[in-house]
Amino acid sequence: MPVDRTTPAVKGARIDLRGMTKRFGGSVAVDDVTLTVEPGEFMTFLGPSGSGKTTTLNMIAGFTDITAGTLEIDDRPVGDTPAHKRDIGVVFQHYALFPHMTVAENIAFPLRQRKISKDERRRLVAAALETVQLPGHAARYPGELSGGQQQRVALARAIVFSPRVLLMDEPLGALDRKLREFLQLEIKRIHREVGSTFVFVTHDQEEALILSDRIAVFNNAKIEQVGTAHELYERPATLFVARFLGESTILRGAARPEGAGSTLTGDGFAVRAPGRVDAGRDAALVVRPERLRLIPDEPGSAGRGASGGTPGGNAVPVTVLEEIYLGAARKLEVVLPGGARGLVREQAGALSGLRAGDRATLTWHPDDGVLLPDDPTIERIFT
Amino acid sequence: MSARLARAALWVTGVLVAAWLVAPTLVVIPLSFTDKVSLTFPPTGWSTRWYANFFGDPAWVAALANSLLVGVLVAVVATVLGTAAAFGLTRWTSRRGAAAASVLLLAPMIVPGIIVAIGVYAVFLKFQLAGSLAGFVAAHTVLALPFVVVSVTASLQTFDVRLETAAASLGAGRLATFRRVTLPLIMPGVVSGALFAFVTSFDEVVVSLFIQSPSLVTLPVQMYSSVTRETDPTLAAAATMILALTTVLVTGGLALSSRRNRAR
Numbered sequence: 001m002p003v004d005r006t007t008p009a010v011k012g013a014r015i016d017l018r019g020m021t022k023r024f025g026g027s028v029a030v031d032d033v034t035l036t037v038e039p040g041e042f043m044t045f046l047g048p049s050g051s052g053k054t055t056t057l058n059m060i061a062g063f064t065d066i067t068a069g070t071l072e073i074d075d076r077p078v079g080d081t082p083a084h085k086r087d088i089g090v091v092f093q094h095y096a097l098f099p100h101m102t103v104a105e106n107i108a109f110p111l112r113q114r115k116i117s118k119d120e121r122r123r124l125v126a127a128a129l130e131t132v133q134l135p136g137h138a139a140r141y142p143g144e145l146s147g148g149q150q151q152r153v154a155l156a157r158a159i160v161f162s163p164r165v166l167l168m169d170e171p172l173g174a175l176d177r178k179l180r181e182f183l184q185l186e187i188k189r190i191h192r193e194v195g196s197t198f199v200f201v202t203h204d205q206e207e208a209l210i211l212s213d214r215i216a217v218f219n220n221a222k223i224e225q226v227g228t229a230h231e232l233y234e235r236p237a238t239l240f241v242a243r244f245l246g247e248s249t250i251l252r253g254a255a256r257p258e259g260a261g262s263t264l265t266g267d268g269f270a271v272r273a274p275g276r277v278d279a280g281r282d283a284a285l286v287v288r289p290e291r292l293r294l295i296p297d298e299p300g301s302a303g304r305g306a307s308g309g310t311p312g313g314n315a316v317p318v319t320v321l322e323e324i325y326l327g328a329a330r331k332l333e334v335v336l337p338g339g340a341r342g343l344v345r346e347q348a349g350a351l352s353g354l355r356a357g358d359r360a361t362l363t364w365h366p367d368d369g370v371l372l373p374d375d376p377t378i379e380r381i382f383t
Numbered sequence: 384m385s386a387r388l389a390r391a392a393l394w395v396t397g398v399l400v401a402a403w404l405v406a407p408t409l410v411v412i413p414l415s416f417t418d419k420v421s422l423t424f425p426p427t428g429w430s431t432r433w434y435a436n437f438f439g440d441p442a443w444v445a446a447l448a449n450s451l452l453v454g455v456l457v458a459v460v461a462t463v464l465g466t467a468a469a470f471g472l473t474r475w476t477s478r479r480g481a482a483a484a485s486v487l488l489l490a491p492m493i494v495p496g497i498i499v500a501i502g503v504y505a506v507f508l509k510f511q512l513a514g515s516l517a518g519f520v521a522a523h524t525v526l527a528l529p530f531v532v533v534s535v536t537a538s539l540q541t542f543d544v545r546l547e548t549a550a551a552s553l554g555a556g557r558l559a560t561f562r563r564v565t566l567p568l569i570m571p572g573v574v575s576g577a578l579f580a581f582v583t584s585f586d587e588v589v590v591s592l593f594i595q596s597p598s599l600v601t602l603p604v605q606m607y608s609s610v611t612r613e614t615d616p617t618l619a620a621a622a623t624m625i626l627a628l629t630t631v632l633v634t635g636g637l638a639l640s641s642r643r644n645r646a647r
Contacts, residue, residue: 061552062551062552063548063551063552082551082556083548083551083552084550084551084552084553084554084555084556084560085554087554088552089552090549090552092545092548092549094543094545096543096545096546096548096549097549098546098549098550098564098568099568100567100568109550109553109555109563110553110554113553113554113555113559114554157553158552158553161553161554
């Protein structure tokens with residue numbers, strides 16, 4: 001996608017996390033996390049609460065000591081540098097504006113710490129307020145502003161000293177949906193204009209998809225997968241990633257190698273899948289809703305069963321449970337032979353005409369599925 | 384109808400209790416303006432001669448000056464130490480340790496003054512601190528410290544520690560963070576603590592009676608010895624001035640803490 005990349009003000013720094021670990025007493029909050037954030041990149045740490053994403057961010061910021069591993073910013077180890085000497089901007093979920101200072105004084109705070117002259121301070125504060133589109137609010141106190149405005153001020157304060165790294169910890173978490181969507185676009189624009197490396201923490205997958213160049217999915221103190229939104233959605237590396245990002249139909253069974261791929265045999269179906277899983281392990285096949293197609297069973301015919309369907313494709317007999325109207329599309333919830341649920345998305349121009357209670361055949365191209373080792377603990381997280 | 388009656392009865396009771404509480408204190412005001420040479424109540428004629436007498440007598444003026452000096456020094460020392468202590472208590476990760484330490488710090492508020500006085504006196508005799516300015520400041524600071532600790536701790540408990548994290552991320556070290564973020568935000572608590580500390584020292588009499596010396600007499604001590612020797616109404620004038628000063632300071636202190644609470 002072409003972007004109107006104005007010349008960025010700063011060159012972003014590279015952040016290298018190697019084997020970063022954080023233990024609190026007996027429990028491990030972050031377990032051996034290794035990751036490189038490229039200069040100027042928008043990296044999102046995505047995961048459920050307690051997955052270690054915020055602790056990792058706090059270690060980068062210097063708010064939390066590192067138990068083991070190394071942290072380098074532009075090849076310089078900074079693990080022992082105190083937070084106030086790291087030159088990293090941070091935006092907090094709770095804004096953390098100084099209530100006894102005006103907006104201008106808040107934004108000038110990091111500049112005063114850096115002994116920048118009064119005239120220069122005034123110029124930089126005005127420019128930062130311009131960037132977050134809040135000119136004319138300089139003399140107000142934080143208490144007089146709305147939540148969205150306060151977060152803009154916090155953002156201005158974090159970028160005014162041109163840090164090469166900007167960390168954001170669920171900055172939109174306290175705002176309502178409309179405002180959140182608007183500020184997401186603002187943050188994206190500011191990232192383009194400023195040019196710093198952004199690390200953004202969120203538990204909202206949609207937010208991660210909208211903002212990020214790359215996403216690191218955290219679960220259970222570890223990174224499950226790092227990749228672009230497209231990679232994570234189309235080629236999830238673990239069942240957790242598949243479940244956390246977007247919706248999917250999951251078929252569980254035993255996989256057996258066949259040709260270049262595998263055959264997955266489950267309760268009432270046998271389908272083909274690309275790739276292999278370790279022998280002897282239960283497998284799960286993940287298929288995204290828009291990759292699936294429903295073919296209505298003709299009355300009288302006994303159903304196409306597992307062998308019919310589109311030539312070369314997989315086919316599983318299902319019953320439609322419910323339809324969810326979405327305007328431009330609709331989603332159909334179906335019941336698979338073993339009783340598990342599946343989800344099919346139909347675009348408005350290509351509706352199947354199926355209704356709740358109808359029997360149909362669920363079909364897809366074998367290459368559109370992703371075969372992964374099954375992880376029975378996953379469902380506990382999502383239900 | 385009965386509700387209105389009950390309401391009226393409540394009001395009358397309230398006013399009576401309030402009068403009972405403040406009346407003995409307020410009696411000294413008319414007494415100080417009497418034109419007689421004795422403390423007879425109510426006064427039959429009025430004059431300001433006892434105020435003139437107060438400021439004309441070097442003993443009274445010296446006592447007032449001593450009390451003001453000791454009070455200000457105690458306010459400064461107790462505020463610095465008390466604020467540091469309150470910080471330690473609120474930030475101490477061991478809650479049991481903090482609870483134990485706070486009991487120790489607040490003990491002078493609970494222990495009877497006469498016991499503190501005897502202890503202080505014994506120690507001061509040994510180290511020749513009795514009757515010295517340093518001795519007075521040290522002894523009064525012990526008594527004033529709890530007020531500062533209580534007041535500053537209350538401020539710190541409503542202070543958002545995350546602001547300190549934010550300040551660190553913006554390049555401020557611990558000292559700069561304290562000076563520019565924490566201290567301004569807990570200032571109402573610090574100031575009201577300082578006022579209470581001053582007042583505690585200013586009207587302290589028990590310990591002062593023990594550690595006084597002819598060269599250093601505070602106002603309450605001077606008043607006490609005045610009442611035992613001669614009962615001239617200069618005493619009432621002094622009492623009225625102490626009353627006015629402490630009322631203003633304590634009201635100011637309370638106003639500051641209530642403003643702080645409203646801001647939350």
